[in-house]
Amino acid sequence: MTKKGTGLKIAISAVLCLFILILAIRQGSVYISLKDLFGIIGGHLTGKGTPEGIEPMMDSIFWTIRMPRAIMAFLVGGALSMSGACMQALLQNPLASSYTLGVSSGASLGAALVLILEISIPVLSGFMLPFAGFVFGLATVVIALMLTSAIDKSVSNTTVVLIGMVLSLFVNGMMNLLSTLNADHSKQLILWMMGSFSARGWKHCAILFPVCVLGFICLMIMSRKMDIMSFGDLQAQAMGVDAKKTKILAILICALLTGVSVAFTGVIGFIDLAAPHVVRKIFGPTHKMVIPMSFIYGGAFMALCDLISRTLLSPREIPVGAVTALLGAPFFAYVFFASRRKRA
């Protein structure tokens, strides 16, 4: 791919992403003109408050509800996609995802315990559920890595994936048992697990944003190592990359990105699997492109899915996880198999 061709693709992607983000903010039961939207954003960013001619209620809807929700969806989609891209390269497995090591099942168990036992820590106030989800999600990954290291000193990919699967199934079993024994909380738990961006505000974005920036920087610094790891552990070692150390460090970064995302929004699948593959088809497999473009594509796709989830059957809201899978699966199949057919 020529530099000019890549530049053009990046520019088109950026414009498309911005368009989707603006669409996700504007569309809904209440509509706003672009001028008023930028007026509201400008007013808040400059500290001047709501511009003249715009009702305070409109300001409230767009600044405190729609914008943080769309940005949150974008950040979660981006974080999940970046970590999906990284896991696929590290484990040399195109079907690996950010959930491979059991982050989602761990987080779900944490959420289930909080809901069922009605645990509350005053300092965390509204953040108890995400906090428990994050801690349990990360703990599951750490346990998976410790078990893997104990069983297989070289931390081979097959062991990592198998331990992740076994642990996920075990933790899922525990959670199912808990929710069966406490049927009163089942509905609440199922809704959490299906994922939603409802009622996500700036305070949530303020936590996820620095995590995304940190994860992005770390993964970009490791991008060349990820390229080399894509050829397998043996070749990576031969070429000067400490495969075991790189794998553990990158998995922990991915667990952080996924854990915080899942903790705030529940389990939203598919995007982390599909977005990196779509990006590789468009931009090639080098990770200095795959990581940032996965963030942009994953983020835009999640924002679009959230828009559909809240508007399609309005006022009812469809779980965003269902939308990502229903919309994403055929699109992913088209992109993946159409280009394969062309190449054949």
Add this chain to the structure above:
Amino acid sequence: MKIEVKNMSAFYGKTEILQGINLEIKQGEKVFIGGSNGSGKTTLLRVLAGIIPHKGEVLVDGRDISSMKRKDAAKLIALMPQTSDIYFPYTVYETVLLGTYASAGNSFMSNNANAVIHAENCMKECGVFDLKERHLDELSGGQLQRVLLARTFAQKSPFLFLDEPGNNLDIKYRAELCDRLNKWSAGKTGEVDNTLVAVFHDLEQAKRCCARAVMMKGGEIVFDGNIKDAMTREMLMKVYDFDVASYVET
């Protein structure tokens, strides 16, 4: 600079693959590792490159290979494995450039200009420069083998370990590979004489590229000396349990 191996053994799980290996490879040598399938040739190369764990001592320039940082070890020893897994379709150019990882000091966003020139030269020398924009999954087995060889040369290490580099190559490219290896072996990397350690199944190729033979059987070294002495009917019979001389001209 030399590689010293003292009473080394290596395992896959609990199975002992190599036992009681003692070996010294001095800089500038051209060593053929021979033996039948499963005799431990590949494991020996990997242990010498510090990629798989071992018992006993493997010293490179007096330093224990397993205690060296991977990047430092890769600056000294480049290993080309006999098989390569392709999971994502990198281009030939991207793949060969990755070979410069240990030596070039590239930043994560851009490549060192000298590394790019070196990688391009390696592609030209291995006859894959014209394929540079092609994806790895679009190459034939022989083309892929030459790309991986170019990537190994791109590593710029004075010790070159090749595991069956002639795999999938047609007769023309096998001959060219020999010429290329002989030219490389006669040179230096920095101040260090280049050293070739290669596993071949083609004995003719081994004779053309190497001066010393280390013959293995059942995880042990059964011969270490001049390659001409290894190519006798009796020695080959002993190593391969087969009358090689009745099959090929030795």
